[in-house]
Amino acid sequence: MWPVGCTTGDPVGLHRVLEPLGVLPQAAERLDTDPVLRDDEVRVRVERLSLDAASFRQLEGKHCGDGDAVRREVLETVGRRGKMHNPVTGSGGMLVGTVEEVGESSPLGLAVGDRIATLVSLTLTPLVIEDGLAGWDGRSEQVPADGYAILFGRSIAARLPEDLSAPLALAVMDVCGAPALVERHVRRYADPVVVVIGGAGKSGSLCLAAARRAGAGRTIAVVPHRAEADLLGGTGPGHGLTDHVLVCDARDPVALRDGVAAAGGPADLTIVCVDVPGCEGGAILATAEGGTVIFFSMATSFSAAALGAEGLAADVTMIIGNGYVPGHADLALEIVRTDPAVRALFDRRQLDG
Amino acid sequence: MWPVGCTTGDPVGLHRVLEPLGVLPQAAERLDTDPVLRDDEVRVRVERLSLDAASFRQLEGKHCGDGDAVRREVLETVGRRGKMHNPVTGSGGMLVGTVEEVGESSPLGLAVGDRIATLVSLTLTPLVIEDGLAGWDGRSEQVPADGYAILFGRSIAARLPEDLSAPLALAVMDVCGAPALVERHVRRYADPVVVVIGGAGKSGSLCLAAARRAGAGRTIAVVPHRAEADLLGGTGPGHGLTDHVLVCDARDPVALRDGVAAAGGPADLTIVCVDVPGCEGGAILATAEGGTVIFFSMATSFSAAALGAEGLAADVTMIIGNGYVPGHADLALEIVRTDPAVRALFDRRQLDG
Numbered sequence: 001m002w003p004v005g006c007t008t009g010d011p012v013g014l015h016r017v018l019e020p021l022g023v024l025p026q027a028a029e030r031l032d033t034d035p036v037l038r039d040d041e042v043r044v045r046v047e048r049l050s051l052d053a054a055s056f057r058q059l060e061g062k063h064c065g066d067g068d069a070v071r072r073e074v075l076e077t078v079g080r081r082g083k084m085h086n087p088v089t090g091s092g093g094m095l096v097g098t099v100e101e102v103g104e105s106s107p108l109g110l111a112v113g114d115r116i117a118t119l120v121s122l123t124l125t126p127l128v129i130e131d132g133l134a135g136w137d138g139r140s141e142q143v144p145a146d147g148y149a150i151l152f153g154r155s156i157a158a159r160l161p162e163d164l165s166a167p168l169a170l171a172v173m174d175v176c177g178a179p180a181l182v183e184r185h186v187r188r189y190a191d192p193v194v195v196v197i198g199g200a201g202k203s204g205s206l207c208l209a210a211a212r213r214a215g216a217g218r219t220i221a222v223v224p225h226r227a228e229a230d231l232l233g234g235t236g237p238g239h240g241l242t243d244h245v246l247v248c249d250a251r252d253p254v255a256l257r258d259g260v261a262a263a264g265g266p267a268d269l270t271i272v273c274v275d276v277p278g279c280e281g282g283a284i285l286a287t288a289e290g291g292t293v294i295f296f297s298m299a300t301s302f303s304a305a306a307l308g309a310e311g312l313a314a315d316v317t318m319i320i321g322n323g324y325v326p327g328h329a330d331l332a333l334e335i336v337r338t339d340p341a342v343r344a345l346f347d348r349r350q351l352d353g
Numbered sequence: 354m355w356p357v358g359c360t361t362g363d364p365v366g367l368h369r370v371l372e373p374l375g376v377l378p379q380a381a382e383r384l385d386t387d388p389v390l391r392d393d394e395v396r397v398r399v400e401r402l403s404l405d406a407a408s409f410r411q412l413e414g415k416h417c418g419d420g421d422a423v424r425r426e427v428l429e430t431v432g433r434r435g436k437m438h439n440p441v442t443g444s445g446g447m448l449v450g451t452v453e454e455v456g457e458s459s460p461l462g463l464a465v466g467d468r469i470a471t472l473v474s475l476t477l478t479p480l481v482i483e484d485g486l487a488g489w490d491g492r493s494e495q496v497p498a499d500g501y502a503i504l505f506g507r508s509i510a511a512r513l514p515e516d517l518s519a520p521l522a523l524a525v526m527d528v529c530g531a532p533a534l535v536e537r538h539v540r541r542y543a544d545p546v547v548v549v550i551g552g553a554g555k556s557g558s559l560c561l562a563a564a565r566r567a568g569a570g571r572t573i574a575v576v577p578h579r580a581e582a583d584l585l586g587g588t589g590p591g592h593g594l595t596d597h598v599l600v601c602d603a604r605d606p607v608a609l610r611d612g613v614a615a616a617g618g619p620a621d622l623t624i625v626c627v628d629v630p631g632c633e634g635g636a637i638l639a640t641a642e643g644g645t646v647i648f649f650s651m652a653t654s655f656s657a658a659a660l661g662a663e664g665l666a667a668d669v670t671m672i673i674g675n676g677y678v679p680g681h682a683d684l685a686l687e688i689v690r691t692d693p694a695v696r697a698l699f700d701r702r703q704l705d706g
Binding site for chain 2: 010012014022023024025026027089090091092119120121123124154155156177251252253254255278280281285295298300301302303304305306307308309310311312313314315316317318319320321322323324325326
């Protein structure tokens with residue numbers, strides 16, 4: 001048997017999987033949280049968890065907003081699984097912390113004392129919480145926490161930038177895969193019409209900015225009600241971010257199709273950034289033949305999308321939003337630094353908690 | 354109020370949705386199965402249902418193979434929902450029947466007496482079963498049935514070809530979206546390595562043939578055990594269909610990655626055609642940076658795919674397999690007519706039941 005701590009781990013963390021054996025950490029029921037590192041691992045002292053929005057919403061709903069019960073369930077999940085992996089939504093979140101120890105062959109380029117955010121999901125990150133989450137009221141997806149987490153050889157982590165506050169940087173990096181993927185797909189069309197469902201939100205506002213930078217001919221932000229529209233309107237913080245704001249319930253496919261058409265659609269590219277179920281049909285119907293839909297929402301149903309497009313005889317390409325695109329964190333941070341509307345929307349949401 | 358039978362329906366069938374109102378038929382809990390047609394509808398006398406494989410497997414497993422219980426549950430589902438929509442898997446299947454009545458403004462080009470297969474899912478097709486499924490033992494996904502179904506203006510149906518038997522044509526059309534989409538994506542790469550997980554199956558064999566026709570540089574079929582490998586091997590019916598056969602459990606991501614690498618991988622394009630859960634990680638790991646994974650399996654988990662790719666820092670494009678691509682039925686039937694290996698595999702599976 002290899003002495004623990006003296007060997008190199010598997011780059012994707014297979015050596016940390018306790019059950020079922022042979023699956024990847026993300027698919028595992030339970031991970032090994034031993035604080036002793038393999039040569040290529042990094043241990044991080046955790047400062048804050050940022051729960052995935054769909055996960056937090058599920059917990060909040062299940063417990064009718066009882067923060068103590070939400071906290072107990074998060075502690076129970078992390079204790080049982082060795083990771084914050086919501087079994088209902090299948091999603092996790094990310095964390096911020098400080099590098100505590102670096103294995104001698106870690107390829108991540110981190111040093112002890114670096115303040116970082118993880119850009120891989122909490123669903124595959126070994127995690128131990130040591131403070132009982134005493135500083136968290138269970139009422140927000142931002143979770144102050146003390147404990148530690150383990151990064152593998154192939155994990156992705158980014159140093160927190162010095163010119164942005166930690167909560168802001170964390171909020172940006174949490175959704176940084178979206179604008180990078182949008183940029184790539186916008187470039188496949190000439191002057192495309194880009195529809196962003198949830199355009200006033202964090203990932204949505206970054207996607208709108210990325211779409212314009214990448215050459216979108218027209219952008220349409222879809223928001224669920226007037227208050228969100230005001231964020232993007234004449235005197236709102238996000239004024240100027242999009243060519244058009246459409247107030248529409250994205251779960252109503254016909255209303256969405258008709259609203260987008262009236263606003264200059266159909267879309268060549270539709271981006272789904274809202275964490276509510278049932279948006280698949282509307283996104284497909286609002287998109288032109290030959291167009292593309294990118295689903296970033298963890299509330300997306302694979303079968304609803306696949307069968308929905310087939311049932312509508314819609315020749316659209318449907319993409320599962322991959323949270324990793326090379327350079328994604330740098331691009332998103334760059335947008336927040338240089339686009340005043342995006343920055344203002346993020347600042348506004350930070351204030352709201 | 355408009356007199357029923359004298360008006361044109363909504364092309365995607367919204368007028369048939371009973372609850373919840375406003376959603377598309379696929380998302381509906383219950384559809385209106387009134388046999389009286391709108392002007393643009395078609396009524397089909399049903400002869401046979403072909404249940405989605407994932408749906409049938411779930412029913413079989415739930416009832417421990419008790420065919421009577423499976424039949425009762427299918428009857429109960431169709432009676433309650435007005436469509437064969439498995440609430441657990443979210444999937445349906447397709448049907449074969451004969452056109453019974455055609456609304457005067459139907460755009461489908463069908464005539465009374467045409468023998469057709471529906472190419473839209475049963476999850477959105479109003480359906481009434483009138484014979485209690487008396488001719489079905491509940492032990493096969495092929496369900497002899499008498500009753501009727503309704504097609505909308507934008508439904509897709511194909512006349513059964515005269516040179517192929519009905520069961521064979523149905524089996525081909527059931528999976529005809531897959532080869533058409535594969536053909537399109539293979540063309541985006543130069544001499545790509547194409548891996549088909551489930552390569553000896555119906556959609557898998559069509560995908561292998563489509564990949565080669567579209568210019569794949571190398572094809573690798575992944576099968577779960579020796580018996581499937583023999584179907585594609587030296588003396589098997591599918592001999593010659595693929596460049597390499599790899600026996601591997603696709604739910605074991607590391608084994609799949611290593612096996613594909615040894616067989617000439619990694620893949621530029623990986624196609625998932627097996628209806629078992631847990632293949633997301635392996636498909637991602639077996640695919641090269643910049644490559645594409647297409648998921649056709651209804652057992653695919655959206656969050657497992659999205660978070661899995663992020664967790665592996667894998668820059669792969671992940672596509673939700675859309676069952677509709679223009680010309681899909683013609684392409685698949687053409688492959689079966691002209692590729693002796695594909696034809697032999699289909700004939701073999703028909704014999705197996």
